[in-house]
Amino acid sequence: MPSETITLKTEDGDFTAYVARPSKDKAPAIVVIQEIFGVNAVMREIADGLADQGYLAICPDLFWRIEPGIDITDKSEAEWKKAFELFNAFDADAGVKDIAAVIDHIRADPGCSGKVGAVGYCLGGLLAFLTATRTDADASVGYYGVGIESRVGEVEKLERPLMLHIAEEDQFVPKEAQAIILQALKNHAQVTAYTYPGCDHAFARHGGEHFDEAAAKLANGRSLTFFQQHLA
Template sequence: MSGERLTIKTPDGEFSAYVARPAAAKAPAVVVIQEIFGVNAVMREITDELAAAGYLAICPDLFWRIEPGIDITDRSKEEWDRAFELFNAFDVDKGVEDIQATVDLIRKDPGCNGKVGSVGYCLGGKLAFLTATRTDVDAAVAYYGVGLDSLTGEAQKITRPLLMHIATEDGFVPKEAQAAIHAALDNHPLITIHDYVGRDHAFARTGGDHYDAGDAALANQRTLDFFKANLG
């Protein structure tokens, strides 16, 4: 396993992605979709951990259209302010297109066996949901996705499995939004939703203010089990 950089070309320009390769010569791939802090140490660590678990993992720089190479933390007010500026400037539709370009590239990689999944956190959780509705990923996982209550109508387009992790005390996803998500998606045959009672947003972000080791481990194991079942 080693970290490397790949370049992904689109009609609008090119951007980079952090890649971690597993020990196996061929493996399923997983696209890691960033939070609002860019491809930072937390995202690179997740990518590395997926490679250690046997996946060809790739984390694209989805903020490249605003500013390439964003790498900030959740440790200061200035960084939080910058993160929300990026979030507000981000074009979700273009972001999904960039994820599809990432999927296309990694699916053709000599180290990929042809299967590709996605996993996203926060903003990335929203994008992971949209990969299930708008791209050809084989399986998707969304951790505490934001704004999903306004996107549930797209669920009719889902043809591959989707796993969702919801924090019941998520400061960015109000109770009424959670209720709307459950009402719209609970009975969908391809969607599995797990609630984490008492947890706040980003409970799986290592080092974050709301990190909970127990539920983070539970969610991460459920994610690995889901990928094993659906990506092989």
């Protein structure tokens, strides 16, 4: 399964993206939206896994405006400090604009069927929600998105399918925030939301402190079924 790093040129500047290609000539694409640790081994592994499932996966460097090429882990205090500095400096609106450029780029790729989905984690979970409300992505999935509760008004713009995975014990998304999100989205025809009892933030991050194998398997299975349904 071949992979490469490409450069996208936009009116705001150039940034890179990791691309993993499936074995077939034409496939739906999925934009993999990073956590606060940049395009690191975990994100590349997710992209590679999607390529193994038959998708053209692309993971853009969304921190490029602050500092290009961030690739850190969740294993040291210094890296966590760096990650939160990046998170606090990040402009989500500019990030969604970059994701829209990525969608346009990968949709025009000769290896793309024309359908493009998005999946995001943590910061990327919020961006997946905004990708669903602000871009022409065909289907989006957000895992434990941080800050969605302050953006739920955007659901009025949602016209394409969105799936959210919410960790019930998420230390970064308190119960009150979860209640706001679920209440705002519960009657929307395009939204499917799942909650995971006993799970903390990043329960699907392989190798992470709060990784929950059973919950990750369940959520990932739901996501793949969702993409098969909407990107075929």
